[in-house]
Amino acid sequence: MNTYEINMRVNEKDETLDVQGDETLLRALRRIGYVEVKLSCEGGDCGACAILLDGVAVNACLMFAAQADGSEVTTVRGIGTEDDLHPVQEQLIEKGGVQCGFCTPGVVVSAKALLDENAAPSREDIQRGLAGNLCRCTGYKKIFEAVSAAARQMREGDDS
Amino acid sequence: MEFLRAASVDEALAAARDGAAFVAGGTNLVPDVLFGRKKISRAVDISRLDELRYIEEADGKIRIGALATVTDLLDSDLIRTAASPLHESALEFAGPLVRNRASVAGNLMDASPAADLAPPLLAQDAIVELVSVEGERALPLSEFFLDYRKTAVRPEELVTAIVIDPLGAEDRCAYYKLQLRRAMAIAVVGVAVVLRMNRGVCAEAVIGLGAVAAIPYRAHAAEAHLRGKEIGEVEIESAAAAAADSAQPIDDVRASASYRRKMCGVLVRRMLRKAMGMPQTVAV
Numbered sequence: 001m002n003t004y005e006i007n008m009r010v011n012e013k014d015e016t017l018d019v020q021g022d023e024t025l026l027r028a029l030r031r032i033g034y035v036e037v038k039l040s041c042e043g044g045d046c047g048a049c050a051i052l053l054d055g056v057a058v059n060a061c062l063m064f065a066a067q068a069d070g071s072e073v074t075t076v077r078g079i080g081t082e083d084d085l086h087p088v089q090e091q092l093i094e095k096g097g098v099q100c101g102f103c104t105p106g107v108v109v110s111a112k113a114l115l116d117e118n119a120a121p122s123r124e125d126i127q128r129g130l131a132g133n134l135c136r137c138t139g140y141k142k143i144f145e146a147v148s149a150a151a152r153q154m155r156e157g158d159d160s
Numbered sequence: 161m162e163f164l165r166a167a168s169v170d171e172a173l174a175a176a177r178d179g180a181a182f183v184a185g186g187t188n189l190v191p192d193v194l195f196g197r198k199k200i201s202r203a204v205d206i207s208r209l210d211e212l213r214y215i216e217e218a219d220g221k222i223r224i225g226a227l228a229t230v231t232d233l234l235d236s237d238l239i240r241t242a243a244s245p246l247h248e249s250a251l252e253f254a255g256p257l258v259r260n261r262a263s264v265a266g267n268l269m270d271a272s273p274a275a276d277l278a279p280p281l282l283a284q285d286a287i288v289e290l291v292s293v294e295g296e297r298a299l300p301l302s303e304f305f306l307d308y309r310k311t312a313v314r315p316e317e318l319v320t321a322i323v324i325d326p327l328g329a330e331d332r333c334a335y336y337k338l339q340l341r342r343a344m345a346i347a348v349v350g351v352a353v354v355l356r357m358n359r360g361v362c363a364e365a366v367i368g369l370g371a372v373a374a375i376p377y378r379a380h381a382a383e384a385h386l387r388g389k390e391i392g393e394v395e396i397e398s399a400a401a402a403a404a405d406s407a408q409p410i411d412d413v414r415a416s417a418s419y420r421r422k423m424c425g426v427l428v429r430r431m432l433r434k435a436m437g438m439p440q441t442v443a444v
Contacts, residue, residue, distance in 0.1 A: 002162045021163035021203065022193055043191045044258050045344055059257045061194075063186040066163045067205050110257065131343030132255025 006069035010034060011078030019065040025051075028065035029073070036077050036105050047133035050106035051075050057113035059132070076105035079112050087150040088112055097146035099137035107133050111147045119155055123148070161193065162202040166209065169318065173293050175204045176316040182206050184227055185261035187254075188270040212320060215239060222284075222326050226265035226319045230277070231256070233264065242326035245280035245335035245352040252276060252337040255344050265319040268301070271309045271375070274347040278305070278376030280335055282368030283352035284324035292317040305375035330357045334431035338423055340414060347371040348415045351427040353435050355386065362386050367399070372407035372424045379403045382428060391436055400429035 002021040007014065010029070019028050026049045029037050038048035042061045049060040052074035080086035088111040091097070098104050107130060114121060114129030121129065126147045127140075135143060166172035172182065180202035183189050192198040206212070212227040215236045222243060224233075233239045233250040240247045253259055253267075253276045267277045268288065278301070286301035290313060299312055301322070306312055313319065327333055332355040339345035350370030356363045365386035367379040382403040389395050404425030409417040433440055 004163055020161075022161040024190060024194060042194060044187055044254070047255070047257055050257055056260050057257055058261050059187075062190050062258070062261060063207075064163060064183065064190060064203060064205070066165070067183070067186065067207055069165070113256070128343070129256060132257035 004066050004069075006066055008068055008071055008073050010073045011075060021064070021066060023065045024061050025063050025065045025068050025073075026060035029060060029075070034075050034077075037075050038102055038105055040102070044132075045134065046103070047106040047110060048103055050109040050133065052078075052109060052113065057110055074109075076108045079108055086112060087153040088115065088147060091146040091150040091153065092143065095142050095146040095149060097138060097143040103133055103135040103137075107135065107143060111150065114147070115151055115154060119151060121147070121151055161200060163205065164202060165205040169209060169211070169291065169320070172204050172206050172209065172318055173291065173316070175202070176292070176318065177202070178315050180204055180315070182269075182318060184263040184266050185229065187258050187262045188266060188272075206318070217242075217326070220326070222324045224264050224322045224324070226321055227263045230254075230259040230262045230264070230267070233277075234259065238326075243280070243284055243324060244327065245283055245333050245354065246277065246324075248335040249276045249280045249337065249350070249352070252339065252342070258344075264322055268304065268322070269311060269313065269319060271305055271311050272346075273308065273374055273376060274350065274371040275376055276337065276347060276350060276370070279350045279352035279368030279370040281322060281324060282376060282378050283333070283354040283366045284327070285366060287323045288313075288319055289321040289323065290317045291320050296320075298323075302378050305377070308374040327354065328356070331355065332357060332435035332437075334434040336427050336431055338427060346414060349420055349423045349427055350376070351424070351431050353428070353431045355391065355432075355435055360390055362389055362391050365399075367403060367428060369403065369407070369424065369428075372409045372420050374408070377406075379406050379428070381406055386432070391432070396429055396432045396436075396438075399432060400425045403428040 003018045007016050040046045040048040044059045044062045051060045080089045126144050164175050181200045183203045184207050212225045214225040230250045230253045267275050288299045335352045337347050338349040352368040354366045365383040367382050370376045382399040385398040407421045407424045409420035411417045
């Protein structure tokens, strides 16, 4: 077995771990406790494992962990905390954009990445921005409303 | 599986060997390895080779570095204006999470019959540049795909760039991906047409087709009905029929072979009409 020591900064915490050559970043992250990164299709279809890799939203299941050596990883827990929610998280609660919650960590990551690039997204921009995230409960309508409201909230600088 | 991160192209080439695979974005290779669809003894990570990640205009050509991502295509004004079918295909490619990692060369090397970027790249006469320890060579994309998931690239060779002819002001083009939903979908049929016009005459016609045969390919027989002609109803109908004739599609979970063949003709007709600014025969 080939193992490799890698270093990552996950949610601003330094992590050093040994990974197998063919271990995916998703499995490695979950193995060291970042279970908020959800394991579902492992084929890039569902987006439940979305993370920010050096600020870019990607599927953690679609890369080898060793490829992330030296990278900065942000999971949903690095985007907001229970005491200080990101507007996307606040509005997902407010608008009822969470049902079973399994897709939510990935949705938050994709929505944050979208709003970082586009402060005033149209409905189509939001649909396209979340195109890689499957939700089997909500029918997406409440999620889109939440992202739209979060964008408005961020533009108005209202963090109440 | 052994993992090696290459710090340079030379290092990557030195690490290449039988049973090894280059990994860039990983969006195809990683799940293929995870689910045992591909067995490799060594992954050579080229994802940090920033010298292969660029999109630029040089000597009247557009040069796309092998590691340019699909998002890079979308963000490029050069691609949007001088390779618009490629730009449109990037917009229909998977979703943002995949586009942010997937590389242009990776989409070609995966050699799926439905590779989204293949039809528009074929339609702009793409040349694939390759390098190995033996030296460099260039291969037209139309000779790149040999058979289902099989390319002309040797195991020790690395794609470094894809070079295309930019579209000029007179040139006409159109692209369509027929798919079951507007995201994360594998193409049922992909069509890109490029018509190089000279004073109202079609000097060169190239039609790239995807998902209607074992490989993405140029519809040479269809193109012959357009080249050197003033394009009207007759030429378009002949080309559409020839394109449908050329298709060798399969039945699968997304569509039947007969539907694919029919849509191949319909979409070639529609895209030629769209490119020429002609009204569609039925509402699109």
